[in-house]
Amino acid sequence: MRKVILTSLFLIPLLGYAQTEIPDSIEGKELNEVVVEASNQRTSSNISTYIPMARQKNAAADAISLLSQMAIPQIEVDPIGQAVKTASGQGVSIFIDFLPATAQDLQGMRTQDVKKVEYYLHPTDPRFQGAHYAINFIMQKYEWGGYTKVTANKWFGVNRTEGEVYSKMAYKSMIFDLYADEIYLTNRHGGTASTETFRFEDLYGNGPQTIQRTSETNSSLYRNNSNDIALRALYNSDKARISNRISYSLTNVPHNDAVNSLLYSSELFPNASATSLKSSHNWALSYNGNYSYRFSPKLSFEAVAIYTYGKNKSYSFYSSGKDLSITNNASEDAHHLQINPRLYWRLNKRNTFIFYLASIQNWNTIDYSGDSPSRQKYNVGGYSAGAHYNLSLEKWDIGGEFGWVWERNHISNSRMNDNFPRAIAYATYSPNDKHQFEVNWNYSKDVPDASQKSPNMLQQDELMWYQGTPTLSDYSYHNAGLTYTWLPNNRWQLSADGYIYMLGNRCVTIYSPTAPEGTMLRKYVNDGNYRSGMLGVSATANSSEVNL
Structure with missing residues (x-):
């Protein structure tokens, strides 16, 4: 293997001068040491x-x-x-x-x-x-x-073993990467202890009830075996860059089991032992492409294309006492497609424009079997378009971005579309190479997870059911921040920052006694606003000598 290595060596000579001694003439004087430290x-x-x-x-x-x-x-x-x-x-x-x-x-x-x-x-x-x-x-x-890196890790107590191989090879304008890993985990020491209080209006026809349910894990077993393999080929030249990556992932969880003891405050439910048996098997095949081309020093184009196909299967069995057993199984086909082209126009040294388009599409089909069989189809995606402008001055960078998002949610028989703006503004200032200030603000909307919109109602245990809300709306947010960074020398670093985050019409979890037989139903709704803020300072001191 041959590497091209460029090394710069700076010599700071310390020079001493001498001459023939002349009595009572020039008194000798020691020169002070001169130390020059390069900034890292x-x-x-x-x-x-x-x-x-x-x-x-x-x-x-x-x-x-x-x-x-x-x-x-x-x-x-x-x-x-x-x-x-x-x-x-x-x-x-x-x-x-x-x-x-x-x-x-x-x-x-x-x-x-x-x-x-x-x-x-x-x-x-x-x-x-x-x-x-x-x-x-x-x-x-x-x-x-190139090189090959082999890594192995072993944990005791939870019995976790990891092995990874990463190999990289370069030849002229081409680079090839190969990665493979395996993770094996067995844990017999997991568990939870919880106490819940339920208030029902009419539980199993017995009128209003307040029940306290205490659960504590007696034994558990979790086992996970996962594998990943990826291959990438990269072409890189002065004008063009093409990267193609193919990857495959497999995760198998044959056991996610627990046996819990249950204690109730009501005579309606005798104390019992509950058994939960869960397993899953997931795999995905993915392609990730990255392409860029520089037409001239002022104009360039870049695009990203991603496609993933996967299959996910899960199995769940829950039993409590002699009379209750719940089976919920699911099999999912999942497709994900993402395309993001961008055009960069550097008008001059100070002004830069970026124009972008984006499309993200997800197609999922889930077949539920067991006690609540159904088929749900998800067609969730969206498009966005916008522009970014940046003004670069000697000590300032000022810019902003404005775009529009069109979102589509088709979940089984439910249709819900939305469109909204997104905006970003920022300014950065650096008076010298030791100080930096940044102020930023942005506005957009968050999109609920697909699981939060699933219309299928599933039973969790003897008192609880859960269901998504297909009509769940997106929720808007604003955030603004200010950051200051100070790098006085190689041994000190300091950063002070503050931000405020504002979320409107947020998604929250609610519980209502509207499930079968008056039991509890967990759902999601848009309700209320949320505010948070932070002020902080971090500093690092490095007492070690700096070797360059």
């Missing part, structure tokens, strides 16, 4: 650059672990959930050499090859696909050759 972190109005230290790269097992080690002040890293967000909770897109990174790419990264990490605010580079917050890893380039 700096910022501007829309980008902050961080150079990881060797000890951080060596200690990190993957990309997320490296971000956690670096403690970049503008982001929050969850190494357990493998998630990266801004301090205000907004999603951060992750790229490797300006290419969208999958979870497999992040796990398979050779962290010793990371040259620097860039954090972007509202980038206008077409390779970032319209993301408003982005992390970009700049990696050591391979002229040809």
Whole structure:
């Protein structure tokens, strides 16, 4: 394997001068030491650059672990959930050499090859696909050759075993990636203890009742076996980039079982033991294509195409005492299609326009069997179109985005369509390479999950049923935030931020005694508004010497 390595070496000589001694003439004077420290972190109005230290790269097992080690002040890293967000909770897109990174790419990264990490605010580079917050890893380039990374982990107590293989090969303008993993988990120590109070108007014809139900797990078994395999071929040149990725995932859960003891405060229900047996089998085959072409320094085009087909099967059996048994099984065919073209026009050094279209379509057919058989068809999707403008000045970046969304919800015999605007405005300011300010605001709507709209009513236990609401409406939100970042030197980082979040006509869960025999029914409705806010400061001190 041969790598092309560019190394820069800076020498700061310390020079001493001497001459023939002349008594009572010139008194000797010791020169002070001159120390020059290179900066490994700096910022501007829309980008902050961080150079990881060797000890951080060596200690990190993957990309997320490296971000956690670096403690970049503008982001929050969850190494357990493998998630990266801004301090205000907004999603951060992750790229490797300006290419969208999958979870497999992040796990398979050779962290010793990371040259620097860039954090972007509202980038206008077409390779970032319209993301408003982005992390970009700049990696050591391979002229040809590559590497293979093998990882194995073993947990005791819950009996979890993981194995991963990631292989990367480069030849001229082509890069090939192969990823495969297997996860096996057995846990016999799970369980819950809960106490619920139910108030019924007329339960089983016995009039008003208030019942306290206490449940505690006596034994449980959870077993999961999952496999993933992915292959990507990437062509990258000065003008064009074409990425094609095919992946397959399989998750098998043969056991999600529990035996609980049940205690009731009413004589209507004798104390009993409840058995819950659940299992599932899911697989999906996916294609992810990314295409970009630069027509000129001022005009470029980028598009993303994703298609996924999957089959999901689930089985559920619940029994309590001698008289109650509930069987709920489901088999689902799922199709997902997403197409996102974007046109980037850099009018001059200061003005950039981005025009975008997007289409997301989901087709799902679910066959329910057991005690509540039915067939439900979901045709849920939407279209959006809009434009983004950015003004870049010497120390300022000011911009905004405005678009319109058309949404379609066809669930069995229910039809519900909606359309609404979405808007974003922001400004960033950096007086020098140590200070950065950002203020932002955005408005849009959240869309309820398909499960929250399912019209099928299913029984959960002896007292509870649940059902979705096909007429559930979208709910609008506003949020605004202000962030300040200070990078005084290589050893200190500080970030202060605040935000306010306002949600209108939100989706909430309600319980009503309207299920069969007067039992409880859990549903979803639009009701009320929600407000939240946050003020926070984070600081990191690094006492280690900086080695470049």
